[in-house]
């Protein structure tokens with residue numbers, strides 16, 4: 459058969475096309491994390507030696523998905539499970555999730571309160587879409603992950619609370635209290651991105667009890683309740699001595715208002731599998747399912763089938779947890795030890811003991827100092843100094859909504875080797891020793 463002559467396409471001036479797009483599309487800020495990641499990838503591609511602590515992802519060489527899960531996906535494809543899944547997720551998976559939550563958290567979600575979708579992001583986006591009317595107030599603390607973007611996309615008015623180091627940069631009921639009465643939705647994330655800290659049962663319970671009290675009044679007066687978006691994508695990843703708590707287990711009356719996001723992306727290092735779920739009151743779940751259907755944000759059917767079987771396999775989960783947690787804890791503990799050693803050598807750093815997720819929070823107190831005659835003013839100056847002079851790539855808390863120059867940074871443990879972490883500390887020590 460004759461192939462047609464190939465015509466090169468010209469899309470014309472891209473700037474004027476871009477200017478013609480919607481306000482929502484054009485006003486979306488590029489993620490500060492992606493910008494940094496791009497810069498770091500370019501350096502690595504040029505052959506520069508960089509310890510890349512910027513990505514909230516896993517390197518599958520160090521963090522593969524469970525073998526049984528990988529095999530289950532292949533088997534499901536071989537069985538021909540390649541047509542559309544049910545829009546709310548296949549029943550077997552929703553049953554496995556319900557059983558898993560009952561086993562681990564002691565609360566039973568019925569099947570119609572579990573909606574499966576393609577990762578955690580659709581849960582967050584769907585929740586914003588289902589709850590937030592243009593102009594509605596969305597309450598969240600910073601540093602936190604992506605709330606500003608979702609709020610922008612849905613026309614929400616962001617009410618931002620700066621959380622403090624004292625509470626592990628997680629919000630408290632006292633910080634939220636002045637803003638509760640006017641808010642449509644409140645957002646929580648524990649274990650936190652970027653903080654790597656876990657909300658205690660008390661801290662979470664106090665916020666939820668305040669929400670329930672607020673909603674008693676609102677619903678008695680026929681007003682819309684305050685909803686809670688609760689991101690527990692890292693719920694399975696906590697360090698020894700920490701416990702992840704489910705809102706419905708701490709304050710059962712809050713279940714009516716809470717949308718919890720969960721999935722396999724972080725818990726089983728399966729960020730590329732694209733499978734997440736929400737735990738939610740059935741009326742809300744049905745609406746979010748319908749919204750997400752228009753984006754086709756369903757999880758692939760072979761993955762659904764495989765995760766359904768995997769979540770039932772308590773022994774396989776336990777074995778995987780031991781292996782993955784050990785690798786993660788080795789990395790986070792090496793970072794902690796390294797920073798404590800720098801601090802006890804009198805160098806201007808601070809850090810927070812890791813509690814969960816795949817992140818370590820470290821502070822470089824370098825503002826007002828000089829290196830090579832160059833004065834350091836902003837967190838961006840610190841970031842560039844660490845990158846250029848020590849080959850260490852980190853993300854400032856400002857990429858997570860913090861406005862002030864605090865010197866706090868997120869270090870991700872998911873894509874580095876132990877060797878890289880060990881090599882990084884002498885370089886940091888030498889650089890920090892030079893700072894005048």
Ligand SMILES: Cc1ncc(COP(=O)(O)O)c(C=O)c1O
Nearest residue numbers: 514577578579603651689691723
């Ligand atoms: C706190 C938090 N929530 C949700 C997500 C999104 O998860 P997914 O990759 O499953 O969409 C991420 C991803 O980095 C995250 O850090």
